[in-house]
Amino acid sequence: MAPENGSKTSQPTANHQAANAVKLAVKCNKDGKETFFVAKRNMKIRRLLTYFCRYASLDYRSTRFVLDRRPFSHEKTPNQLGLQDGDQIDALIDGNGA
DSSP, rough: OOOTTOOOOOOHHHHEEEEEEEEEEEEEETTTEEEEEEEETTSSHHHHHHHHHHHHHHOOGEEEEEEHHHHHHEEEEEHHHOOOOOEEEEEEOOOOOO
């Protein structure tokens, strides 16, 4: 929706924010639930994963995270990992719980 006066100041701001963010899902194998996050493309993915663990009452140190069935560095950013909107990270919990 464009402003009535023809100014485009609000639209580029929204586009700029969208360009700097990625929408991701984290799916837990324990309960099958997906949790959705919007993350900055330049922040370390570890920050999102630790937040997910707090939200889901999981221990970050005993939870394995994989992308496309492969482990990845939590010190990388979504840009460095090549993540796009809608990508899913799987949280794997062992059978004993966390």
